[in-house]
Amino acid sequence: MAEKYKKQDLSRASRLSVAPMMDWTDRHCRYFHRLLSAEALLYTEMVTAPALVRGGALHLLDHHPAEHPVALQLGGSDPAELAQAARLGAQAGYDEINLNCGCPSDRVQSGAFGAVLMRQPALVAECVAAMVEAVDVEVTVKCRIGVDDQKPEEILPDFLDQIRAAGCRRVTIHARMAWLDGLSPAENRTVPPLNHDLVRRMKAAFPDMHVSINGGIATLEQAQALLADGLDGVMIGRAAYHEPADILAAADPVIFGTGAARDPIAVARTMMPYIDDHLTSGGRLHQITRHMLGLFAGRPGARAWRRTLSEQGVRPGAGPEVVEAALEPIFDLMDRAAAE
Structure with a gap:
């Protein structure tokens, strides 16, 4: 404690x-x-x-x-x-x-x-x-x-x-x-x-x-x-x-006046061990990811992020791979922006 x-x-x-x-x-x-x-x-x-x-x-x-x-x-x-x-x-x-x-x-x-x-x-x-x-x-x-x-x-x-x-x-x-x-x-x-x-x-x-x-x-x-x-x-x-x-x-x-702004992608990744622990104890993925839907609000890829978590996060057996899949459009758009 x-x-x-x-x-x-x-x-x-x-x-x-x-x-x-x-x-x-x-x-x-x-x-x-x-x-x-x-x-x-x-x-x-x-x-x-x-x-x-x-x-x-x-x-x-x-x-x-x-x-x-x-x-x-x-x-x-x-x-x-x-x-x-x-x-x-x-x-x-x-x-x-x-x-x-x-x-x-x-x-x-x-x-x-x-x-x-x-x-x-x-x-x-x-x-x-x-x-x-x-x-x-x-x-x-x-x-x-x-x-x-x-x-x-x-x-x-x-x-x-x-x-x-x-x-x-x-x-x-x-x-x-x-x-x-x-x-x-x-x-x-x-x-x-x-x-x-x-x-x-x-x-x-x-x-x-x-x-x-x-x-x-x-x-x-x-x-x-x-x-x-x-x-x-x-x-x-x-x-x-x-x-x-x-x-x-x-x-x-x-x-x-402390530290630096947190990177939303890093925060999503940092949630993974917590998600694993929750699933291991018998919890469901959507009990956590429903709170993460707005993480990329107003940013490129936000709609795909929300849709993936909303649709796949409620399925039986859904795990951290859903969060990884939801991050893929974010990475794709970042790669495109970097290439332009």
Whole structure:
């Protein structure tokens, strides 16, 4: 198990983080993303506290030592249960425990957690305090600027003030309202207008808190501009997943000032031993390669790469040879370009 990151190291890593995304940021995705960036902070999919504490689903905590720094995001609203789940996450080796106060899905609402908690800052503070007391790793919160008919300028400062008093010193704010009645989770990622300026103002109002911004950020240039505005970190979701070479492969030199941009072909090749290990343990190729479809997005050969992985990666018995076959059009186009 990797040595746990100290708070100052996590603060630096969270200058750029990859958002927790249900069905996307599983352990295979995170391992792949780590090969693209040695520095960025990675997050799990949301894991519910009841699943861990009542359901005993400890396999949801599985991760590879190479993923660090990596944070576990929990969903829940019972302080005692969240404290126990946080303890399980810390024991499993996660560097940070994050409380989800931003997910707008119906399933999350019915469980009385996620974005609906924006209406109950005192309960969130109680949850944070219980988690802080339970673990020796940092406890953080990811939230929205508000929900439904709330006025963000009024409720968000109070929300931040209460979680800060409970021991949270690092928060990620998704700069959109969440409409819990009338919009789907997908629509909640795009329809409510962005309010980056409000998040900037929250950083100014809470200078002692580490404030990261999330929502509508699609390029490293945007991330750099937001950091230059005084925000402490930028969290990127869909762009990091769908265009990982543009975001993560260049993140270390651009955002952290370390190393060089990673070569997507080298990253694909470096995945081979991991793929072999997964197949040997009874896994399927597509469980990994589905996360690699965007590796060459916007580059020559990207369509052939996606098609080969999508069509052949799901076949029974598919192995690393599928990845090699998907790379062939990339090499062919590179050879042609070199010859011209």
